[in-house]
Amino acid sequence: MVDRGASALSLPDDWPAHPDPILALNRMGSFDWDLDTGLMNMDAQAHEAFDVRPDEYDGRPETLAGRVPPGEARRLDALVAQAIKDGSENYGAYFRVRCRTGELRWTHTQGYIRRDESGRPRRIVGIVRDATAELDEFAAHRQQASLDEARRRQTNVVQLTTAALAHARTVQDVIDVLKDTHGLIHLGAASLVMGLVEAGRIRLIAEGPAGASVPGTRITRIDEPYPMGEVVRTLSPRFIESPEEFAADYPILWPHLTDLNITAAAYLPLIVQARPIGAMGLLYNDRHGFTPEERNILVALGSSIAQSLQRAMFYEEEKDIAQGLQQAMLPRTIPSVPGADVAVRYRAGSAGGVLGRDIGGDWYDLIPLPGGRVGAVIGDVQGHDTHAAAVMGQLRIVLRAYAAEGHTPATVMARASVFLHELDTDRFATCLYAEADLGTGVVQVVRAGHIDLLLRAADGSCRRVPVPGGLPLGLSAEFRSLEYPVTTVELDPGCTLLLTTDGLVEQPGDDLDDGMRALAELVDAGPDDVWALADRLIEVAEERGGDDDVALLLLRRRPPDSPRTAGRLQQHVAPGDAEALTQARHMIRAAVRAWGARERADEIELVADELITNALMHTEGAAIVTLRQLTGADRRLRVDVEDTSSALPRRREAGMSGVSGRGLMLVDLLTDVWGVEARGGGKCVWCEFVVPAPT
Structure with missing residues (x-):
């Protein structure tokens, strides 16, 4: 590691004959490298930094090759050569030194390049020191920062997932959130499985990835030896920290998971109001064990998922009831x-x-x-x-x-x-x-x-x-x-x-x-x-x-290939109005003949007259007579007689000398079809006659 921006050393011209005592106090060694002769003088502290005795060093830098690993030496030489070539005044670098014991330790050097009036480099003077403690502290800081970053990232994922779950309305929405980019997969899980408790059984509602389905686990009893059943029974999470532990504790399930390269797993009960509604499993293929912080985060996340899942289940139940009510209120057919x-x-x-x-x-x-x-x-x-x-x-x-x-x-x-x-x-x-x-x-x-x-x-x-x-x-x-x-x-x-x-x-x-x-x-x-x-x-x-x-x-x-009204006539007949009754009879007779139904004219006129008479005799209001011609698959004439009475007509048997009671029998005998319909404030007696098409 190189510190190219290190400040230049301010040293006297006769250095290192009289080294700065501050360097010694700070456990820093000094050196003076004569580039013309190639000799490099070092003081006692520098000897200690390279772990060499004075009698083992002959003033030549090559002698230190046994202490500096080849890769480190090449990197350091290239650094010094580049600093000399590009006109730099100083350089700095971290490199490793192999001690007598074989241990590698970090060392730091900083050199000042002295040049003559022409700019030619003549000497390099500088310091060298043991940087092990410094870098150990730096590494500790980096490790702590990495742990803090991992914790922050996991907390962020939990926050994002919880926020997304707040908008989940259905059970499928909850599942989609967990499989989403910001879902649990970002916690490192390779596979997700989730099930709901139903009548002493656990029914899987989600599992992944594709191809990870385990035969026979779609519906399992809670008392079966599966981890989801265990967390539901005990209401406690189950953290599996190695493949060996998984294989030993769940021998039935483990053989089906070997292709997924599972190294650890976390199974969480989904609990709402002290009652388990389901369970969730996260399977990992790059994890070995769980820290206390990770366990706490997963348990907290399981609680949030359980709340969202119950809310989604309530919503779906309410929606089913509402839709059922809506459909019941609408016409069935x-x-x-x-x-x-x-x-x-x-x-x-x-x-x-x-x-x-x-x-x-x-x-x-x-x-x-x-x-x-x-x-x-x-x-x-x-x-x-x-x-x-x-x-x-x-x-x-x-x-x-x-x-x-x-x-x-x-x-x-x-x-x-x-x-x-x-x-x-x-x-x-x-x-x-x-x-x-x-x-x-x-x-x-x-x-x-x-x-x-x-x-x-x-x-x-x-x-x-x-x-x-x-x-x-x-x-x-x-x-x-x-x-x-x-x-x-x-x-x-x-x-x-x-x-x-x-x-x-x-x-x-x-x-x-x-x-x-x-x-x-x-x-x-x-x-x-x-x-x-x-x-x-x-x-x-x-x-x-x-x-x-x-x-x-x-x-x-539809186009006119189905029955439709081809003609319509209507007459209002008031009680006691003989002229209106006569006009109604003439209207019926003329219309029937005009419409080409002369063969049944007498039948139609007789039935219409009977219905009008009944309306005038047995009700207190007027009668409205309507005659219509219907065409389609067959041709029909329809007679409607409306009155203001809601009392329905009744068929009665006439006595030997009776003068009434035969009206509806006559209607039934002469018409092809007839009936009675309720109308606003009254009724309508109607009948139809099939008549041949006109030639």
Whole structure:
């Protein structure tokens, strides 16, 4: 080791005849090397530094070759030659000297090169001293610094790992943290194994690297002779400090680890509230033993991992419960709707690891309605918790019931708002309800504080449909503002309605209109198939992430190869209005003949007359008669007679002289199919007749 920057010695010209006594006091020897003659004079202290007696040294530097190892001598000679060549005034170097006993010890020399007026080197004067104690102290400092650095590095890894574990939400997240760049591998572990305690057994949830799996250890009993079972039983860590110890204590496991070159291992119990939830093993291939500091660090880290693991297990359990509740509240199946293709999707939001908040109040529903109509619902209850999901489930059921009763879309929305207001909850909900007649393509839409729907044309182009709306459900009832305007939309064959919640549109800091335009562009560029389009939209939501849920409903009207309404006539008949009754009969007769069903005209007219008469006789209100022509696989005529009574008609046996009781028997005999449907505030008795196609 060379000290090229050593300061020049200030020595008198007659040195070393009169050496500086300070050198002797500091156990430093001196020398004077005459470069012209090659002789080098040394004092007694210098002789002692080289461990030679005065009678063993003849003044020639070559005589010291027996004391300086060849490699050290070459390095020292090269150093002096370079200093002379490049014009340096001094040099310094550490080198080793072999003593009489054969021991090597460190020595330090420092020389001053004296030159004549022409710059030619003539003499080198300097000092030499024993540097063993100095370098031993330096080595001790370096060793301590190395230990401090290793301890600091391990502590840093623990801090980084603990900080990363704080963000782990699932068990897999915990495993990923431990295998990450800043994980336990930086502590020198070559392999990691982790297991959870389940019903008296340990089930492995992580092991590595690839190919390190041990047959038969995927699930083991706690009482089996494996180190993970031992630390779970004893609640104490197990440090294995040599391969011999591993082989002796665990003869069943050790033969499977020989290819991994394991030299030491640390098995830690994962304990939470004095109860073991699992165990973890770290296997090393470059370590022999563990210092007390290393053991303490690993135990502390095991405690941190156990806490994170339990938190992740709680989160997953809570998430399973929440998702189960969410799925139970949503429709289990979506009914098949003649004349339409329907796709629904739901994506749970992510609430940043808050337990119980990966569930929300978003929902969708599809409600088959009489007369080839269908109701499509999308909604969002305020909040992200189980209470929001519970409110959503109740609201979905009552809204479905109101729609099935035959209420108009505006009435359905108003009644749902009153129900939510009376539910004794502080939550409100946004909702959009679209009632579509798939025969005519007429869609009636009402909106309660929800985002607008999108309409995709048959050519794939997509646009936003502005729908005037009312207040959100619950709030409109509270503020006594239950008016919900109805917007009519034409749904041509091949067109698609898209109903969604704001989780697919809104992003923090973004404008809603921008989000709607972006969604329209995404739909415009999406696949034609409604199921593939729904998958694509949810994929985008997954890639984008976010805390909000997403509910999605797509309804596409099929081209006219399925049954659809080809004609529709309606007549209102008031009680005691003979003229209206006559007009209804003439309407039915004329329509049946005009539609090419003359062969069954008498049957249709007779059955319709019977249903109208029953409605007027057995109820207090008016009757509404509707006649429709349905085309498709077969051609049918349908008669609907609505009244305001919820009492269902009953078939009765007529007596020998009775004048009533034969009406429903006649309907059953003459029609191909008939039935009764509940309508808002009343009922509808309907029947259908299959008629041949016109020639």
